[in-house]
Amino acid sequence: MGLHVDDHSNYNVLSRIATSDGHGENSSYFDGWKAYDNDPFHPIDNPKGVIQMGLAENQLCLDLTHQWIKQNPQASICTGEGVSEFKDVANFQDYHGLPDFRKAIARFMGKARGGGAMFDPERIVMSGGATGAQENIAFCLANPGEAFLIPTPYYPGFDRDFRWRTGVQLLPIQCHSFNNFKITEPALVTAYQTAQRSNITVKGILVTNPSNPLGTTLDRETLRTLVSFANEKRIHLVCDEIFSGTVFDRPTYVSVSEIVEEEPYYDRDLIHIVYSLSKDLGVPGFRVGVIYSYNDAVVSCARKMSSFGLVSTQTQHLLASMLGDDDFTTKFLAESRRRLSRRHKVFTAALHRVGIKCLESNAGLFCWMNLKHLLNEATVEAELELWRVIIKEVKLNMSPGSSFHCSEPGWFRVCFANMDDNTMETALKRIRTFVDRGNDTTAAQAKKKKKWSDGSLRLSLPRRIEELSIMTPRLISPHSPLVRAAT
């Protein structure tokens, strides 16, 4: 694509980056969103619509944030109490960010991680959400064609964020269910050597801790393995800790920052953290991304690049105040964890009752659900076929594991924190009905291997994922189901 053979039709062809599909929107991860957009659930207006369980948003504690804002009008520059700050705030465009904002973020980062590590405000670099942070750090650390190793399964957005405009590659470190998808040293070594054999320069490793989509946290031993490997190979380690404040159960969360502080003989110039308020605080609309690097040169470079994605000072000002309120943040984090824990328990218990097991998890806004027993065959095609059925017949959008590059078919990520209790109940009911029907069908057709392609479960979705995009002329991007419900 993008070959300019005829110079006279120059302008019709945009750049290679523009015409590639590096934007990633053709993945099945987004196809489910398109299906949802076409037929969104609403308890009153569209009770039979698709319930969005493919969006990892944290909507459980927005009432707490809103309450704080109501009680603190001086933090908003458009209230009578706050307008005196308007001019200075509106005029401030220094890419270092408002000093109070950086201080508050550093403090919040420490608290979100359970107080195990301290963060220096001087190392905080802003970005346009974690999306912007990931791209920024990729630009800083790697040249086009170079690669980062990444454990599977991983968040599909990384394919765009880390690779699209940067030209950097992501190479998988294969993880498997037999050991709960743990990242092992042999797997690391294999991935690294595979890259070497293909003459690809590996510049670093990208991990997400807590993991999306697994919902598990890395143990100390694994973190040390990663840091040690990075040191040995002289490569960078980028830890996306965007879900660090959503750890609701044991084991206790260990941030890579703790390893850095505990193990001074490791080169801290290799360690970089990506963070954001989108998940922990539930404010994705505010676009607050952070790069935190222990490497001065990276801080300097990333800061210059942050010019392309600064946080609105209006938002910085508000959050500086909110996150500077120690009382509030302590209560918020505790309550958020409590609500997530409860939601997680209710959800996984209900799934368990109908014979669906999830990977044991202690963090995140989702479950990693095992539906292998429902597949015709252990293939990606079968997984996608099941996924189509779930969207079409069960009217739930969950994300198929293949879109996360999972090495084993049959896993699905299902989000549980982006809806209210009633919607969740409805979703669970649908799952129960679906499983019961499947059991009946199985009993009736005990000899037949194909479970889902006959009779009343005729598929009317297009066979190819790509065709779904024709059904949805509108472009997609994250829509919260509750946003839809409210409008």
Next chain:
Amino acid sequence: MAKKGVPLSEMATSDTHGEDSAYFAGWKAYDEDPYDAASNPSGVIQMGLAENQVSFDLLEDYLEQHPQEFGWGCGTSSFRENALFQDYHGLKSFRRAVALFMEQIRGGRTQFDPEQIVLTAGATAANELLSFILADPGDGLLIPTPYYPGFDRDLRWRTGVNIVPVHCNSSNGFRITLRALEDACAGAETMKVRVKALLLTNPSNPLGTAITRPVLEEILDFVARKDIHLISDEIYSGSVFSSDEFVSMAEVVEARGHEERDRVHIVYSLSKDLGLPGYRAGTIYSYNNEVVTTARRMSSFTLVSSQTQKMLASMLSDKEFTENYLRTNRERLKKRYEFVVEGLSNAGIRCLQGNAGLFCWMNLGELLEEPTVEGELSLWNLILHEAKLNISPGSSCHCLEAGWFRVCFANMSQQTLEVALMRMKDFTEKMKAKQMISSM
């Protein structure tokens, strides 16, 4: 660089970020010794920052009279909806408000469709996005000189795209000529650089002039002939002193029945006209649907805070407010400009005749020891350290003629401006006296 560490990318270690230029060196000097009427009256006065601070009171008054209760109205659902909103289409109400505002700036002479608006965190991001979309690494963007120094970073750093300067000079008031455009193209061809677009800033930074209709028509013909794109950065469109002196590229496109529109893209932002650089509210307006689609996807890296979108949507939807604001803002800028030009004239300094923007394009050629970049930078340094004024040397704007300087006048109070002009006068008198003595 990393001490014992692993190399960073080539991009990280290059200096294409541009911060080593004189443009930014002056800012550093200011940061270290900033003027304050009370606490540091002999500090450096910042005249190198093109900000608009003359109309803040209008915005403050508006907010005081229309307190948006806590910014989100009373209901939790309104806050919740807004906090969760990360759709890269942007809030419809905000896009509508921006489209409306852009139409008002152009006196209703054009129409902007909110569906063609892409939101980005500032014009910085908008320009970079277009560079990524319209050109491949190694390709070229034609840019008339002198131009905003930030373009060297915004358009080239992470994109790998080249800037091909279209040289303009004072013989015709720095007007962009067909000859200059053709010469630049020929030069690019020799260097085997494939030109993909022309980027205009209209009104011009640093010249402070609005491009006339005949020149715009000529430019549109040129890009059509060369089959390239046209980016019109109209970030200062609301700062033209008389609204009927501004002709937007949108008007030219519409007048032609939308022929050639697929190659035209307009960049705008609220940073200059509204004086809100901190809010990072930039936009790309493109008539080309493929560009809109791609730009929207890319804007994921640089969205506008939903909180800010919502507040600005309210403010900019208030037609009475915006009409009054635009009119008052223009009047104040015009007054400032005339005041500065007169003050400089009293110091024996001529400026290019301007009709827009937040700055003057001033000629100090007579004070140069030698008509070279070195001479210019030497003078600039003197002005910075003796007159304690940070102004921007023309060479940092890629001006081929030595001796031109950009002087910003809207980012300070009237009193500070008076002090600055007095210092300039003292300085030039001293310099001229020195010149007279040394020539005797």
